[in-house]
Amino acid sequence: MRLKFTKMHGLGNDFVMVDGITQRVKLSPEKVRQIADRHIGIGCDQLLLVEAPRDPEADFRYRIYNADGSEVENCGNGARCFARFVRDRRLTSKEHILVETAAGTLKLNIQGADQVSVDMGEPVLEPAKIPFEADIQAETYPLEVDGETYNIGAVSMGNPHAVLLVEDVLKAPVETLGAIIERHPRFPAKVNVGFLQIEARDRARLRVFERGVGETRACGTGACAAMVSARLRGLVDEELHITLPGGTLTIHWPGPGEPVTMTGPATAVYHGQIAL
Template sequence: MRLKFTKMHGLGNDFVMVDGITQRVKLSPEKVRQIADRHTGIGCDQLLLVEAPRNPDVDFRYRIYNADGSEVENCGNGARCFARFVRDRRLTSKEHILVETAAGILELKVQEKDQVSVDMGAPVLEPSDVPFQADIQAESYPLEVDGETYNVGAVSMGNPHAVLLVDDVTKAPVDSLGAAIESHPRFPARVNVGFLQIEERGKARLRVFERGVGETRACGTGACAAMVSARLRGLVDDEVQITLPGGTLTIHWPGPGEPVTMTGPTASVYHGQIIL
């Protein structure tokens, strides 16, 4: 199979974008891993597949595959790249795009200077829906990991996130603790793990260990979940600049029941073809 693709990134969180509308695409977990391999393939954090929608009220269907071949529900940085990709490839001329995902419908708005805003929907806070094992909903939960107890927020932005507050994000044990929490039995679907440092009420720093990927330079849903968790604890205002290793996102959330809006840049790197 000869596959045309575009390599893109949002704040260094990199993606292989595949148009499944104008070409026939048949992907297996093995093929996704082959494409994502940074030594023998193209290399990416995630592969994003554009398909025709099943819902007649939206413009596209959007499928997301981690580098390990697993399919996941949502990706904020990927959603922004998706909006630019479908316009660059002339699949649409709209600036306001509705996209069907496994987590529901996303609203994407293309702005000037390669900025894209994404209506990520309202965060899910009920533990059983994250999913997370807890008796009642709370702002944070004690979680025992390797004999130590950590307080974590549990938020779903269409995919599950655990959020830990740290004093210095540069010293956070992202690889070791992130991996341990990712597969913690209280998160039955595994979990993305955010390490959040609050600088002031409108500014924070974040590193994210993504399930099935490891630490990435940026994670849009992770930034949204981190802001929600911090706001629930009364630590930030309703708009926060969150700086990740790859750059800065603006996250706006008025409060429970309201949608989270994420705004940030996108970049197209190159187009190519690969034979699988």
């Protein structure tokens, strides 16, 4: 099978975009791992597949595969790239696009040359729905890891996130602590782990250890979860500029009961074909 693809990135969080509408696509976890391998494949954090929707009100179906071959529910940076991809490949001429995902419908809005705004929906805070094991819903939870107790926020943005506050994000133990928390038994579906440094009420820095991937240069859902957790703690205002290793995202959230909006760039790198 020869597969046409486009390599894209959102703030350095990189994706292989595959059009499953105009070409026949059959993916297995093994093939996803081959494509994602940076030595023998194309190389990416996630593979994103465009399909025809099942929901008649949606424009497309959006499927997301991590580099380890697992399929996951949501990816914010990928959603922005998805919007640019379907426009650039002339699969749609719309500027406002409804996309079906495993976590629900996303609303994508193309703004200008490379900016895309995504309505990420309301954050999920009820522990059982994140999923996270806790007796009651709270702004923060104590989490024991190797004899140490960390105070975390737990949020789902269609995928689960743990958010830790740190004094200096550059010194945070992202690879070691992130890998342990990702598989913590209180997160039965594993979890993405964000390390958040608040700089001002409208500005913060973030690094994210992504479930099934490791640390990435940017994580859109992670930035949204970090905003929600910080705002619930009363630390930030309703618009927050979050700087990740790959660049800055603008996150807007008025508060509980309201959707989170994420705005940032999406960039095409090159087009190609791969034999599988």
